Amino acid sequence: MRFQGKNWKFPDDVDTDVIIPARYLMTTDADELAEHVMEDIDPGFSKKVQKGDIIVAGNNFGCGSSREHAPIAIKAAGVSCIIAKSYARIFYRNAINIGLPIVECPEAVDDAEEGDEFEIDTDEGWVRNTRTGKSYEVKPFDPFIQDIIAAGGLMEAVAKRVREQGRVAE
Amino acid sequence: MGMTMTEKILARASGRETVEPGEIVEVAVDLVMTNDITAPLSIREFKKTGLERVFDPKKVVLVPDHFVPAKDIKSAEQAKIMREFAHEQGTIYFEVGRAGIEHVVLPENGLTLPGQVIIGADSHSCTYGAFNAFSTGMGSTDIAAAMALGTTWVRVPPSIKYVYKGTLPEDIGGKDLILHTIGLIGVDGALSAAMEFTGPVIDKLSIDDRIEMANMAIEAGAKTGIFPFDELTREWMAQYSDNPYEPVFSDDDATYQEVIEIDVTDLRPVVALPHLPSNTHAAADIHDMTIQQVVIGSCTNGRISDLREVAAILKGQQVHPEIRCIIIPGSQEVAKQATREGLTDIFLDAGAIFSTSTCGPCLGGYMGVLAEGERCVSTTNRNFRGRMGHRNAEIILAGPRVAAASAIAGKVADPRALPVAAI
Numbered sequence: 094m095r096f097q098g099k100n101w102k103f104p105d106d107v108d109t110d111v112i113i114p115a116r117y118l119m120t121t122d123a124d125e126l127a128e129h130v131m132e133d134i135d136p137g138f139s140k141k142v143q144k145g146d147i148i149v150a151g152n153n154f155g156c157g158s159s160r161e162h163a164p165i166a167i168k169a170a171g172v173s174c175i176i177a178k179s180y181a182r183i184f185y186r187n188a189i190n191i192g193l194p195i196v197e198c199p200e201a202v203d204d205a206e207e208g209d210e211f212e213i214d215t216d217e218g219w220v221r222n223t224r225t226g227k228s229y230e231v232k233p234f235d236p237f238i239q240d241i242i243a244a245g246g247l248m249e250a251v252a253k254r255v256r257e258q259g260r261v262a263e
Numbered sequence: 264m265g266m267t268m269t270e271k272i273l274a275r276a277s278g279r280e281t282v283e284p285g286e287i288v289e290v291a292v293d294l295v296m297t298n299d300i301t302a303p304l305s306i307r308e309f310k311k312t313g314l315e316r317v318f319d320p321k322k323v324v325l326v327p328d329h330f331v332p333a334k335d336i337k338s339a340e341q342a343k344i345m346r347e348f349a350h351e352q353g354t355i356y357f358e359v360g361r362a363g364i365e366h367v368v369l370p371e372n373g374l375t376l377p378g379q380v381i382i383g384a385d386s387h388s389c390t391y392g393a394f395n396a397f398s399t400g401m402g403s404t405d406i407a408a409a410m411a412l413g414t415t416w417v418r419v420p421p422s423i424k425y426v427y428k429g430t431l432p433e434d435i436g437g438k439d440l441i442l443h444t445i446g447l448i449g450v451d452g453a454l455s456a457a458m459e460f461t462g463p464v465i466d467k468l469s470i471d472d473r474i475e476m477a478n479m480a481i482e483a484g485a486k487t488g489i490f491p492f493d494e495l496t497r498e499w500m501a502q503y504s505d506n507p508y509e510p511v512f513s514d515d516d517a518t519y520q521e522v523i524e525i526d527v528t529d530l531r532p533v534v535a536l537p538h539l540p541s542n543t544h545a546a547a548d549i550h551d552m553t554i555q556q557v558v559i560g561s562c563t564n565g566r567i568s569d570l571r572e573v574a575a576i577l578k579g580q581q582v583h584p585e586i587r588c589i590i591i592p593g594s595q596e597v598a599k600q601a602t603r604e605g606l607t608d609i610f611l612d613a614g615a616i617f618s619t620s621t622c623g624p625c626l627g628g629y630m631g632v633l634a635e636g637e638r639c640v641s642t643t644n645r646n647f648r649g650r651m652g653h654r655n656a657e658i659i660l661a662g663p664r665v666a667a668a669s670a671i672a673g674k675v676a677d678p679r680a681l682p683v684a685a686i
Binding site for chain 2 (some may be wrong): 106108110111114115116118119120121132133134136152154156157158159160161162179181182183187188189190235237246247248249251252254255256260261262
């Protein structure tokens with residue numbers, strides 16, 4: 094898939110408590126969660142973020158709690174893709190499972206200034222900063238993870254499998 | 264080529280002779296857990312499969328603990344979704360009054376065994392590594408998939424061996440050890456790896472102290488934290504479970520990504536200042552940092568051994584008049600035991616409150632939310648910005664002794680500077 098958008102830049106170790114504070118976890122409604130996304134690290138983010146925008150972040154993005162509400166809130170706020178130096182592992186799985194595109198590209202993060210526009214192609218595995226014109230190679234997903242993405246998310250893959258197992262009628 | 268204990272568990276659970284770090288394997292799960300925050304999403308996702316039943320209700324556990332007893336209508340609705348699903352499916356379920364914090368309740372009920380694969384929709388599910396299990400936290404959708412399939416996928420983590428050496432000072436606990444370790448390696452110091460805790464200090468370390476360490480492996484970014492199985496584990500399991508289990512042992516020629524030696528002889532009680540668990544200092548080096556609240560409890564430090572440490576310091580003392588000291592037992596069992604031992608009276612007489620079991624304040628839910636500009640010493644596990652309330656509040660992480668000493672002093676305090684009563 095290909096994405097294009099301007100970026101909002103965040104530091105290392107952005108935790109899930111600042112992505113979506115627990116005081117808003119009494120709901121699973123994506124749009125309600127999106128109203129509070131990034132509230133404790135960048136108050137007002139949910140108002141200024143535009144559909145298609147990209148998040149650029151440092152190391153260990155999404156560390157802390159297992160709350161899937163974090164990638165759900167980011168996705169529902171309109172963010173099309175995240176470019177980070179690295180991800181906390183639970184956030185990484187959660188993003189893949191719910192279909193929020195994420196890529197790892199430390200060099201692109203180092204060179205990025207907030208507001209730079211990026212083009213990203215997750216199939217071909219590259220990221221391009223349109224301001225500088227510089228392109229970067231992106232670490233490809235493991236084939237196993239590509240299968241989850243291709244299925245449209247983890248539960249779609251699981252649903253297909255339980256049908257094949259005959260546990261659910263076709 | 265030898266294997267680490269983590270690799271052995273994952274090999275066994277995936278039906279293979281060997282596994283190597285970096286490989287993705289599908290493993291059978293022995294226990295799948297979720298709570299009142301994460302269960303509603305898991306249940307919604309599970310229903311997308313079209314399945315009517317979970318793979319095995321005796322291996323699925325639901326524990327309401329974060330926002331129960333319900334703090335508001337929305338929390339009550341969440342807990343209700345979970346309760347109804349648990350009853351409909353016949354899963355293991357712990358209701359308010361028979362429950363408590365998941366990572367305290369599950370071991371107490373003998374559900375977390377050596378050699379098992381345990382996953383939970385809660386990041387502190389890595390706690391069960393204390394018992395020589397492979398246990399890790401995942402999100403709601405991964406848990407939904409496991410509830411459907413009875414399996415999950417795991418990328419075999421590289422293992423990092425931490426060797427604790429020297430003489431452990433009597434007043435240094437598991438919380439001090441793990442905070443000190445995270446301070447050394449950073450909050451992504453073990454990113455996606457298995458932390459293997461070993462060495463002569465660990466051999467003598469109590470199971471409760473091991474639980475505190477495994478619990479916070481996630482704060483170093485680890486997939487899991489795991490301990491060797493030994494006589495102490497065997498005795499603990501005999502007390503809490505009749506279920507059979509098969510422990511694992513790392514081979515002598517197992518491969519480690521790194522071996523880190525840590526001498527604990529000169530360790531002083533540790534605190535982590537805002538806003539990362541890696542921002543560690545000796546409590547004795549923090550002067551005149553006033554606080555407004557102390558929280559003692561959580562999945563990290565809500566066990567009876569923690570409450571005993573606190574009571575030893577609070578006995579005959581008074582909580583500072585400007586401090587709210589909130590003590591929360593990790594489970595109904597812990598509350599009962601604390602009451603039997605007279606600890607509850609010590610807390611109440613000292614001017615602390617002793618509440619029902621809940622995760623509440625740890626994540627800014629309720630029962631001790633902080634206002635703007637307030638500062639709290641807490642035995643919980645995260646001091647991220649906004650974690651316990653207002654984004655301009657501050658959380659200082661510590662073990663139970665530092666927390667109790669700070670409650671008396673009204674500021675961050677070193678327990679070594681206080682008299683200790685004999686209980």
